[in-house]
Amino acid sequence: MKINFIDLQAQYQEYKTEIDREVLEVFASAQFIGGEKLISLEKNLATYTGSKHAIGCSSGTDALLLALMALDVGAGDEVITTPFTFISTAEVIALLGAKSVFVDIDEDSYNIDPTKIESRITDRTKAIMPVSLYGQCADMDAINEIAAKHNLPVIEDACQSFGALYRGKKSCNLSTIGCTSFFPSKPLGAYGDGGALFTNDDELAAKIRMLLNHGQNERYKHKLIGINGRLDAVQAAILGVKLKHFDKEVKLRDEIGSRYSDILENTAVITPKIAQGSTSVYAQYSVRVQDREAMIAKLAEQGIPTAVHYPVPLHLQEAFLYLGYSEGDFPISELVSKQIMSLPMSAYLSEAEQDFIVRAIKG
């Protein structure tokens, strides 16, 4: 049986007529940057999340960078975040000359442990940036409470959690600014790079819009140092089609993720724990195993692709050695990064494929 890690071809076949029509409309209009498709997508993203403002941008990484820029994070500032994430989260902090202050994760959710945040706040702390990893939101109420006490903004790195619910509210609309990614393999994926920022703050929204367009409101009148961080119209058009079908996909992902957990019960793997009041969009369906390399090899023998998100926590990455952290500083992140592995996951994974994967795991 040939199994895809993520079945993007099946998804394209499902929406082909609509996607082709929308993309051809962009080609015919020659409005490749901005325009109606982007305006309409932003309106629909705002409605979907309940945020006052949704702003399309060039990638999840740029969304995080723009969020920090909008909050004036710069040289000498500290940003509290998790070491158990994709590099972008801390990369953008470093790019602005600020310093990542890492806080270990909770062993159940793999998200930042709110009980460990407060002791790391200093007078240089400029923001808290939790990550909603694998599709489940960080414990945003607890984080927002600490932030409010210290008058700090919170940026949710929701690059993996667009569509997830946290206590009745949508991911991306749970903090000062929410940032997501539309990388093709994400739950809501474009056909290239893309991302979005979400906020309920009018001033921040206006500033972000300026920053992503070279700091200008009016052509060639640059008020701020910005970037080229725009989302193009072709991606906006494709995302507009996929957003219409997104709730159905989220439901399927939830069913497939839950079914994985059911049929993997009482096996050697530790399945994801979804907190009460939360849902996961399973950007990754990630399990923990004692001997990961053996499990990966066993599945590979049967043609089952897997991936590791993420094998090295950020504090142990060569690029971040200058921060001065060492092995043992964040024991839970280190443990999980040695054991975690992701199984094939998409809204198009069939029960037969899932049974085949689980049989291989048990075998």
Ligand SMILES: Cc1ncc(COP(=O)(O)O)c(C=O)c1O
């Ligand atoms: C947690 C996290 N943060 C940031 C990013 C960056 O998003 P992008 O690849 O769209 O730049 C990703 C996506 O890979 C991610 O998973």
